[in-house]
Amino acid sequence: MKYKLWQKWLLGIFRLVIFLLACYFIYHVIQENITALKALEVKHKPLFVGTFIVSNLIYIMLMMALVFAWLVLLKFKEPQRCAKIYFKSQIMKYLPGNIFHFMYRHQQTKNKNFTHKQLGMAALHETIILIIGAFLVSQFLFIWPGEITWLTNWLPMPFWVLFLIEVIGAIFVAKILINTGFLTTLISYFAYFSGMGLITYLLIFALGFESQPYLFITACFSASWLAGYVIPGAPGGTGVREVVFILLCTPKMAEYEALIIIALIRLLSILAETIIYLMASRLSQPYRHFSIWSDRTMP
Template sequence: MTKSNLRKALNYSGSVIAILSVIFVGHRITQYWKQLPDDTFTVKLLLLILLLAGVYGAANTILASAWRILMVGQEQAIGNRVATRIYGMTQLAKYVPGNIFQFAGRQILAMSYGFSGKAIAKTTFLELLLLIVTGAVFILWMLPLLYPAFNIYYSLLLFAIVALLITYGLQQQGKGNLIKVIARYFSFLLVSGGVFVSVLYIVSDDWLLNPALTLPLIGAYVIAWLAGLVTPGSPAGVGVREFILILLLRPFFAEIDIVIAVVLSRITTVVGDCFFYIYSITLR
């Protein structure tokens, strides 16, 4: 097989995975929709969900930017537009059962662009490792939910210390590019947690955001997201994330509000991923 034919075959394979991803996303949205009471949706709520989905979809460009930095670190000359296109076209594959097809799709599609398969595999490993490290630090934000005497100020102080230690350690090893990557992952997780907390407050009719509770809620969401990420076979953490959130937040919110917020936030993030997908396929 010639190099040109190999690239075409890889491109077609990536397209098949992308099409399967869209099918599974449609199936997921239908399932989530059926779980909600008939009187849940109002015009105001739908507009807010679309707005939050837009915010979440835009935040995906942060992930694509971080991946580009990792690729450049592996001596792959990749531009922002190409990185965003590849990342966005394959990101929906995380909803396909198996929880690996977003990485497989990215590997195939990026190779069809002529990038090194070995370098792409290394960036996948680094991405998972750094996402886990970044997400795990958010447990410090969540501590006030588990131990009320441990207030948010102590959490933020510990968080700052850990962040400084990580930054210092990477600088000493000459890994300044990884600091940029972690900063982007932190920003993405912060936005993701903020989207969930916004949906939760909307559902519970409590518009008075309490900073002492908001940051721990974001921390709880990120930890639940992390658990879903590392659970083998769970597409986009389905089931795992919901279970942990209900377990952690039950003492603070009515269980029905938590369930509705979890389902609505799922719909919001899925729609946001679709927005990002549509945006990515327009990039040439």
């Protein structure tokens, strides 16, 4: 019992240290770019406001894709109820601990149709496939190896070998997770990361920053999302994702531009997920049609 308590304390301290280091890095970036940040002016405010609103709508649609992937893993049992629970759970990832959205989803979904084991396995499969999807999308970074020398210099092997290993690993996992809807779920996650890349690209355009290749900016977001997902830190990956995004985007982007973009994405996600929480009942209604696929296994 004492050993588990110490583990909990050590993990908590580690999370706090990671968060504080991330905050220090962001503070350092702000201090170095304070002049540029103060001089920043949005030239086309109506364009920016319109883009921000459209980005919120896109974000909501992307969350609907994540919900669909979750229903695939649950084999479309009680789709409307499970969709509503998933929508409501997302706002809880910002609570301290970064696990309450999983706990809420598990506790609220469990009933006679779902056992603890089934929900636990679905959550495990979700995590594995999300990590694979983010890893594969982030490989687009290596199209511009000269921009990420700080990363490529640390790789123990050529990046193409790493990519090949990841593809083989994904195929191996797909065979292990046969009859779970692996491919359908993975495609849904690809859609999510592609859509988030589009939001990032649109915000860069709306602010009048130097244009960046879509694949590059999508890969930067995917890699930063993955870092925030797997590295213990603040709720919702706060701090970790911002640091990794800034590191990956520079020097191709100015540091202050990368900082503003990732801060806007954080703000956008909080606003959109608040709307999703409030509209969970309405957003979950279309999923009732999937009840005809109950117990169906997707590819």
